[in-house]
Amino acid sequence: EVQLVESGGGLVQPGRSLRLSCAASGFTFDDYAMHWVRQAPGKGLEWVSGISWNSGSIGYADSVKGRFTISRDNAKNSLYLQMNSVRAEDMALYYCAKGYTSGWHTLVDYWGQGTLVTVSS
Amino acid sequence: EIVLTQSPATLSLSPGERATLSCGASQRVSSRYLAWYQQKPGLAPSLLIYDASSRATGIPDRFSGSGSGTDFTLTISRLEPEDSAVYYCQQYGSSPLTFGGGTKVQIK
Numbered sequence: 001e002v003q004l005v006e007s008g009g010g011l012v013q014p015g016r017s018l019r020l021s022c023a024a025s026g027f028t029f030d031d032y033a034m035h036w037v038r039q040a041p042g043k044g045l046e047w048v049s050g051i052s053w054n055s056g057s058i059g060y061a062d063s064v065k066g067r068f069t070i071s072r073d074n075a076k077n078s079l080y081l082q083m084n085s086v087r088a089e090d091m092a093l094y095y096c097a098k099g100y101t102s103g104w105h106t107l108v109d110y111w112g113q114g115t116l117v118t119v120s121s
Numbered sequence: 122e123i124v125l126t127q128s129p130a131t132l133s134l135s136p137g138e139r140a141t142l143s144c145g146a147s148q149r150v151s152s153r154y155l156a157w158y159q160q161k162p163g164l165a166p167s168l169l170i171y172d173a174s175s176r177a178t179g180i181p182d183r184f185s186g187s188g189s190g191t192d193f194t195l196t197i198s199r200l201e202p203e204d205s206a207v208y209y210c211q212q213y214g215s216s217p218l219t220f221g222g223g224t225k226v227q228i229k
Contacts (some may be wrong), residue, residue: 111165
């Protein structure tokens with residue numbers, strides 16, 4: 001059974017940094033791309049970033065480009081999102097999501113339950 | 122960036138009725154790389170349809186997807202009470218990946 005467990009969310013002040021983590025199990029982690037997708041309270045889904053199976057190809061939404069960095073550690077079956085210069089509009093539930101194929105230009109076939117990032121001074 | 126526009130915003134139908142949800146793209150979606158997801162309140166989304174018309178594992182055949190180019194449709198042939206949810210389309214053919222704004226399906 002595929003399991004994706006996010007952690008690292010919490011309260012962060014505008015302009016500060018936060019690092020999200022995702023522990024994956026139940027599938028061969030280094031065969032698949034991974035994504036971060038977020039959902040602001042009461043709003044729709046927004047793709048944030050994707051990373052290929054070997055970290056060789058990465059993509060970002062324009063809204064986070066230059067501020068957020070996605071990475072993965074295949075030895076630890078883990079995905080990360082380093083969030084710098086956090087803004088009020090970054091407040092959302094952040095989902096870790098498994099890609100359907102190895103390249104990041106792919107759909108999501110499994111989702112975690114999310115970790116909440118709250119931005120407030 | 123490909124902008125996906127979903128309509129209607131809300132759909133209110135009775136059990137057994139047919140639901141037709143639309144997803145329009147601002148540019149052609151390459152290779153029909155379009156997916157549909159269902160999200161029930163308080164839960165993470167789940168995959169329904171990929172490559173515009175292929176059902177994901179375990180999805181009942183009352184759910185079907187169609188379309189190509191810039192116009193895509195999700196059809197629920199006979200609504201069940203458990204189909205009450207928000208439905209999102211997503212394109213994954215062009216960077217950045219984008220989602221539509223969602224259609225809320227309410228069962229009367």
